[in-house]
Amino acid sequence: MAQKPTISKGTRDFNAEEVAKRSYIMDTIKEQFRRYGFQPIETPSFENSDTLMGKYGDEGDRLIFKILNSGEYLKKLSDNDYSSKSEAVLTPKISEKALRYDLTVPFARYVVQHQNEIDFPFKRYQIQPVWRADRPQKGRFREFYQCDADVVGSKSLFQEVELIQLYDDVFKNLKLEGVIIKINNRKILSGIAELIGAQDKLIDFTVALDKLDKIGEEKVKAEMRAKGISEEGISKLQPLFDLSGKFSEQIDKLKSILKSSEVGLKGIEELEFINDNISTLGLKTASLELDVTLARGLNYYTGAIFEVAAPAKVKMGSIGGGGRYDDLTGIFGLKDVSGVGISFGLDRIYLVLEELGLFPETIADSTKVLFLNFGNLEAQSCLPAITDLRQKGISAELYPDDVKMKKQMTYANRRNIPFVVLVGEKELEDKSFTLKNMSSGEQRNVSYTELIEALAH
Numbered sequence: 001m002a003q004k005p006t007i008s009k010g011t012r013d014f015n016a017e018e019v020a021k022r023s024y025i026m027d028t029i030k031e032q033f034r035r036y037g038f039q040p041i042e043t044p045s046f047e048n049s050d051t052l053m054g055k056y057g058d059e060g061d062r063l064i065f066k067i068l069n070s071g072e073y074l075k076k077l078s079d080n081d082y083s084s085k086s087e088a089v090l091t092p093k094i095s096e097k098a099l100r101y102d103l104t105v106p107f108a109r110y111v112v113q114h115q116n117e118i119d120f121p122f123k124r125y126q127i128q129p130v131w132r133a134d135r136p137q138k139g140r141f142r143e144f145y146q147c148d149a150d151v152v153g154s155k156s157l158f159q160e161v162e163l164i165q166l167y168d169d170v171f172k173n174l175k176l177e178g179v180i181i182k183i184n185n186r187k188i189l190s191g192i193a194e195l196i197g198a199q200d201k202l203i204d205f206t207v208a209l210d211k212l213d214k215i216g217e218e219k220v221k222a223e224m225r226a227k228g229i230s231e232e233g234i235s236k237l238q239p240l241f242d243l244s245g246k247f248s249e250q251i252d253k254l255k256s257i258l259k260s261s262e263v264g265l266k267g268i269e270e271l272e273f274i275n276d277n278i279s280t281l282g283l284k285t286a287s288l289e290l291d292v293t294l295a296r297g298l299n300y301y302t303g304a305i306f307e308v309a310a311p312a313k314v315k316m317g318s319i320g321g322g323g324r325y326d327d328l329t330g331i332f333g334l335k336d337v338s339g340v341g342i343s344f345g346l347d348r349i350y351l352v353l354e355e356l357g358l359f360p361e362t363i364a365d366s367t368k369v370l371f372l373n374f375g376n377l378e379a380q381s382c383l384p385a386i387t388d389l390r391q392k393g394i395s396a397e398l399y400p401d402d403v404k405m406k407k408q409m410t411y412a413n414r415r416n417i418p419f420v421v422l423v424g425e426k427e428l429e430d431k432s433f434t435l436k437n438m439s440s441g442e443q444r445n446v447s448y449t450e451l452i453e454a455l456a457h
Contacts, residue, residue, distance in 0.1 A: 010142025191264015
């Protein structure tokens with residue numbers, strides 16, 4: 001007996017209803033991307049390894065799926081390489097490509113390669129799958145879609161203001177209320193690192209701090225100790241862990257804490273600009289909150305950073321995030337091109353909408369009417385009507401086989417097709433149609449004009 005096939009952990013199949021719901025989210029996001037002037041691009045599913053490696057920190061690099069070279073790649077290894085059993089030695093020699101980890105680094109590569117074809121500032125959106133060798137759990141998959149919007153070639157903070165508005169408009173159109181857009185600034189984190197004497201451990205500091213929501217304050221402190229951050233420095237962080245109040249109140253406290261840090265005060269100034277503009281413009285459904293412990297572990301962020309939290313009544317990780325990167329393209333040789341971008345987590349947004357029952361009831365509607373098959377003559381007589389209905393924008397299909405009527409009706413029920421049409425000998429003689437409403441059970445004989453009117457509503 002053949003073994004039942006399976007799929008890899010952290011990946012999923014999607015049925016017709018799930019695909020329809022995912023398309024609804026993507027179409028909603030795309031519509032807002034276009035309204036804000038973003039242009040679509042696509043990049044390959046895999047990149048050269050050296051494009052990706054070293055851009056996400058040590059933890060990110062470990063989650064990158066490597067692709068083995070084609071052919072007899074092991075024969076190209078020396079005996080010393082093979083016997084070393086060293087990942088650092090072997091991997092570059094047997095794997096030259098990798099699945100993309102996110103859409104931002106490939107986008108930076110795209111900008112550098114196509115810089116002479118691009119009009120700056122360049123606003124792009126991209127909706128494609130990415131892959132991470134993470135441990136699968138609720139809301140965390142190894143293959144998932146990101147929906148990104150980025151602007152490169154402008155240092156203006158009005159871009160951050162616009163991206164916050166973009167988040168708000170997307171969630172308004174998805175009817176998702178209670179979303180919190182958390183914001184911080186990497187310059188503030190750099191100022192904090194100065195304050196605690198950990199300038200040389202900024203990456204270790206931010207990676208540990210970024211885990212606060214997941215592992216809690218004490219474990220974050222323990223990880224910082226393990227990374228060599230002094231006890232005295234960690235004790236100076238306590239006012240940050242305890243920081244609360246309105247946006248403006250937290251800003252005032254931060255100014256006092258970071259009064260000796262030029263870079264920290266610059267970060268505070270940027271946050272004030274963003275918040276003042278958002279306060280003036282107003283948000284429709286989301287709220288903007290300052291979170292000074294928000295770090296986002298990716299190395300390339302340099303200014304404002306965002307993380308979007310689902311409504312409190314839903315237990316879910318972040319459903320979006322992003323930030324400012326002043327020189328991401330510099331890693332590929334194009335210096336001083338500042339950018340800022342955000343991402344929507346399609347799969348987590350799906351789970352949130354599903355849990356809250358926010359998908360429209362008609363979202364999975366496909367076929368509106370099924371013509372039953374009572375034999376070749378009757379079926380052929382239905383084809384002109386089916387063709388005309390489709391041209392009028394009404395989804396229609398013919399049951400392909402001449403089988404028992406009960407089986408055809410069961411098929412219509414299981415697919416939630418709301419109407420069926422019966423054309424037998426009597427209908428052929430009268431040039432009429434019998435239309436049945438599958439929900440109410442009502443059945444009536446109609447002309448073709450009446451059929452169109454009934455199905456058009």
